[in-house]
Amino acid sequence: xxxxxxxxxxxxxxxxxxxxxxxxxxxxxxxxxxxxxxxxxxxxxxxxxxxxxxxxxxxxxxxxxxxxxxxxxxxxxxxxxxxxxxxxxxxxxxxxxxxxxxxxxxxxxxxxxxxxxxxxxxxxxxxxxxxxxxxxxxxxxxxxxxxxxxxxxxxxxxxxxxxxxxxxxxxxxxxxxxxxxxxxxxxxxxxxxxxxxxxxxxxxxxxxxxxxxxxxxxxxxxxxxxxxxxxxxxxxxxxxxxxxxxxxxxxxxxxxxxxxxxxxxxxxxxxxxxxxxxxxxxxxxxxxxxxxxxxxxxxxxxxxxxxxxxxxxxxxxxxxxxxxxxxxxxxxxxxxxxxxxxxxxxxxxxxxxxxxxxxxxxxxxxxxxxxxxxxxxxxxxxxxxxxx
Numbered sequence: 001x002x003x004x005x006x007x008x009x010x011x012x013x014x015x016x017x018x019x020x021x022x023x024x025x026x027x028x029x030x031x032x033x034x035x036x037x038x039x040x041x042x043x044x045x046x047x048x049x050x051x052x053x054x055x056x057x058x059x060x061x062x063x064x065x066x067x068x069x070x071x072x073x074x075x076x077x078x079x080x081x082x083x084x085x086x087x088x089x090x091x092x093x094x095x096x097x098x099x100x101x102x103x104x105x106x107x108x109x110x111x112x113x114x115x116x117x118x119x120x121x122x123x124x125x126x127x128x129x130x131x132x133x134x135x136x137x138x139x140x141x142x143x144x145x146x147x148x149x150x151x152x153x154x155x156x157x158x159x160x161x162x163x164x165x166x167x168x169x170x171x172x173x174x175x176x177x178x179x180x181x182x183x184x185x186x187x188x189x190x191x192x193x194x195x196x197x198x199x200x201x202x203x204x205x206x207x208x209x210x211x212x213x214x215x216x217x218x219x220x221x222x223x224x225x226x227x228x229x230x231x232x233x234x235x236x237x238x239x240x241x242x243x244x245x246x247x248x249x250x251x252x253x254x255x256x257x258x259x260x261x262x263x264x265x266x267x268x269x270x271x272x273x274x275x276x277x278x279x280x281x282x283x284x285x286x287x288x289x290x291x292x293x294x295x296x297x298x299x300x301x302x303x304x305x306x307x308x309x310x311x312x313x314x315x316x317x318x319x320x321x322x323x324x325x326x327x328x329x330x331x332x333x334x335x336x337x338x339x340x341x342x343x344x345x346x347x348x349x350x351x352x353x354x355x356x357x358x359x360x361x362x363x364x365x366x367x368x369x370x371x372x373x374x375x376x377x378x379x380x381x382x383x384x385x386x387x388x
Contacts, residue, residue, distance in 0.1 A: 003050050003051070003052070004048055004049070004050040004373070004375045004377050004381075005048065005049050005050065005127050005130045005131045005369065006046065006047065006048040006049075006127070006369070006370040006373055006374070006375045006376065007046070007047055007123050007126045007127040007130070007367050007368065007369050007370065008040050008041075008044040008045070008046045008123065008367065008368050008370065009040060009044060009045050009047075009119050009120075009122040009123035009126060009152055009153075009366070009367040009368075010037050010038050010039065010040035010043065010044055010119055010122070010152055010155075010364060010365070010366065010367070011037075011038050011043050011044070011045075011108070011116070011118055011119040011152065012035040012036060012037045012038065012118055012119075012148065012151045012152045012158065013035055013036050013038060013187065013189075013293060013295065013301040013303075014033050014034065014035040014148065014151075014293070014295065015034050015035060015036065015157075015230060015242070015245070015246040015249065015291075015293055015303070016032070016033050016034040016035075016223060016226055016227055016230055016245070016246075016249050017033060017249055017250070017253040017295070018031065018033035018147055018148055018160065019031075019204075019205055019208060019215075019218075019253060019256065019257075019296075020205050020208060020209040020215060020219070021147070021205060021209070022162075023166075023168065024206070026144075026167070026168040026171075027073075027143050027144060027146075027147045027168075028162065028163065028168040028171045029147055029160065029162045029171065030162065030209070030219050031162055031218070031219050031223040031224075031227075032159060032160060032161055032162050032223065032224075032227050033148070033151070033159070033160045033223075034157060034158070034159050034160075034176065034227065034230055034231060034234075035148070035151045035157070035158055035160075036156075036157050036158075036185070036187070036303065036363045037151070037152060037154060037155045037156060037157070037158060037179065037363060037364060037365070037366060038187055038189075038361050038362070038363065038364055039331075039361045039362050039363070039364030039365075040364055040365065040366075040367070040368060041364065042330040042331060042359065042360075042361040042362075042364075043107065043108045043119075043189070043330070043359060043361060044106070044107055044108075044119060044123075045104060045105070045106050045116070045119035045120045045122070045123040046104065046105055046106075046107070046123065046376060047102065047103065047104040047120070047123040047124050047127045047376070048102075048103045048104075048127070048375040048376035048377045049100060049101065049102050049103075049124075049127045049128055049131050049377075050100070050101055050131070050377055050381050051095065051098035051099065051100045051101075051131060052098055052099075052101075052381055053094075053097075053098055054381075055098065055099035055100070055101060055381060056099065057099050058078070058099050058100050058101075058102075059099075059100075059101050059102070060074070060101075060102045060103075060104075061102070061103045061104070061376075061383045062104050062105070062120075063104070063105050063106060064105065064383070069102075073121075073144065073145045073146070074124075074145065076144045076145070077121070077124060077125055077128065077141060077144050077145045078100070078128065080141060080144060081125070081128045081129060081132050081134060081141065082096060082132065084132070084134040084136055085132040085133070085134050088133075088134055088135065090132055090133035090134050090135075091132055091133055095132075100128075100131075101377060101381045101382070102124065102127075103376040103377050103383045104120060104123065104124065104376070105376060106119065106120065108359070117145075117146040117148070117149065117201075118146055118148040118149040118151065118152045119149075119152055120145075120146070120149070121142050121145030121146040121149035121152075122138075122142045122149045122150075122152035122153050122366075122367055123367060124145065125138055125141040125142045125144075125145065125149075125153075126138055126142075126153065126367040126369070127369075129141065130369055137172055138153045138367075139151075139153045139154070139160075139172045139173040139174075140168075140169075140171075140172050143160075143168070143171065143172070143173075147160075148160070150171075150172065150173040151173045152366065152367070153173065153366050153367060154173060154174075154175045154366045155175070155178055155179035155363075155364055155365035155366040156175055156176065156177045156178040156179040156180075156181055156182075156363060156365075157175070157176040157177050157181075157182075157231075157234045157363070158173050158174070158175055158176060159173065159174055159175075159176050159227075159231060160172070160173045161173070161174065176231050176234050176235065177234055177235060179363055179364050179365045181234075181235075181237075182234070182237050182363060184305050184306040184307070185303065185305065185306075185362060185363045186303075186304055186305065186306050186308075186309055186360070186361070186362050187301060187302065187303055187304075187360075187361050187362060187363070188300075188301075188302040188304065188309070188312065188313075188316075188358055188359070188360055188361075189299060189300070189301050189302075189358065189359040189361065190274060190299060190300040190301075190302065190316070190355050190358055191299050191355065191356045191357050191358070191359065192268060192270050192271065192298045192299050192300070192354070192355055192356065193268070193297070193298050193299065193356070199264050199265075199266070199296075201296045204257060204260070204264040204266075204296055207260045207261075207262070207264060208256060208257055208259075208260040208264060211260050211261040212256055212259045212260045212261075213259065214255065214256045214259040215256050215259070215260075218252060218253075218256050222249075222252055223249075226245050226248070226249055229241065229245055230242060230245045230246070233245065239288070239289075239305060240287055240288040242291065242303070243288040243289075243290065243291030243303065244288055244291075246291040246292075246293050246303060247278075247291050247292055247293070249293070250292060250293040250294050253294075254266065254267055254294060257296070264296075266294065266295075266296050266297050266298060267294060267298055268298040270298065270320075270354045270355065271294060271298045271299075271300060273319065273320075273354075274292060274300045275292055277315060277316070277319045277320075278290050278291070278292045278302065280315075281311075281312065281315050281339075284340075284342075289304060289305070289308050289312075290302055290303070290304040290308060290312055291303045291304070309333075309334055309360070310334045310335060310336055310337040311337050311339045312339075313328070313333065313334075313336045313358075314336045314337055314338055314339040315339050315341065316355070316358070317336060318339075318341050320354050320355045321352045321353075322352060322353055322355065322357075323352050323353055324353070324357065326357070327357050327358060328357070328358045328360055329357055329358065329359050329360070330358075330359045330360040330361045331360045331361055331362065333360050
């Protein structure tokens with residue numbers, strides 16, 4: 001099965017959000033954005049691809065279900081890679097006639113506001129580029145499939161430049177720092193809902209751009225004032241500045257979504273309670289120790305340094321009691337340290353399991369080509385039974 005290429009790719013969690021396009025077809029954003037790439041060994045998309053003369057048509061399986069491969073974005077990615085292969089003469093003409101089988105799965109909830117499309121398309125284009133042996137800027141290819149996917153092709157912290165060229169040729173992602181730069185940076189993903197969100201990001205962006213007056217201020221004033229500051233804070237490992245800018249941008253992003261007509265509402269009561277909890281913790285500490293950010297969904301992503309993890313888990317346990325023994329997934333969790341909480345002001349929640357589980361992870365590297373598998377496709381180029 002040496003002709004099968006398998007790749008894992010990470011999700012990324014934006015600290016300066018991408019929301020809105022100046023070109024819908026080319027997926028060119030209205031503003032620059034910055035994100036942290038999360039460890040693909042904890043949360044990832046995995047894709048296996050192969051091309052053979054025996055295949056009668058291009059086929060796609062996603063999370064165990066056969067899907068239509070007619071998606072315009074997916075077809076654009078395939079078309080572009082095949083064009084590059086012809087241009088670079090990276091494979092022979094006979095290979096270019098072969099149909100492709102694609103099998104992909106996520107080890108985290110899909111379409112629940114956890115950047116699944118970013119990981120999926122970063123994974124797909126890396127696998128296809130490897131299959132067709134093309135050499136190109138993978139971030140530009142990934143952007144064709146899903147805008148934020150271009151940030152998932154690099155590790156560490158990544159900046160996606162909006163660019164100014166009409167064809168989007170300068171709308172690419174570049175690393176701010178690599179995954180080793182801030183080794184004690186950690187992330188807690190608080191999964192509230194793992195079901196599909198009501199308003200997709202694509203629809204939400206379009207509605208916001210067309211109807212929100214606040215959106216204009218965000219694009220022209222807010223983001224340009226934050227983007228350089230947060231990149232500088234990341235380079236200097238200045239956590240308080242990084243954290244404050246991250247939370248302010250998340251708050252504004254959701255305010256802008258709420259100002260759309262009809263409003264795009266992604267946060268839930270539990271999401272708002274998490275925001276309150278983080279500010280409580282930071283106030284008690286006397287400085288900013290934890291930052292929250294929410295993408296287009298209710299699940300929280302908390303950035304914090306490793307030394308804060310045991311204390312923050314104690315605070316989460318107090319505010320959001322849980323009953324599962326497998327509540328914390330991902331990296332091995334440290335022993336939870338008791339943290340003094342002013343219980344006469346903040347009462348513990350009476351309802352358990354408002355948070356489904358926590359994924360404990362860190363900033364990590366970009367896509368990884370798996371040299372020896374295991375693959376999602378069997379020797380016949382079909383999904384293994386467990387993947388159907």
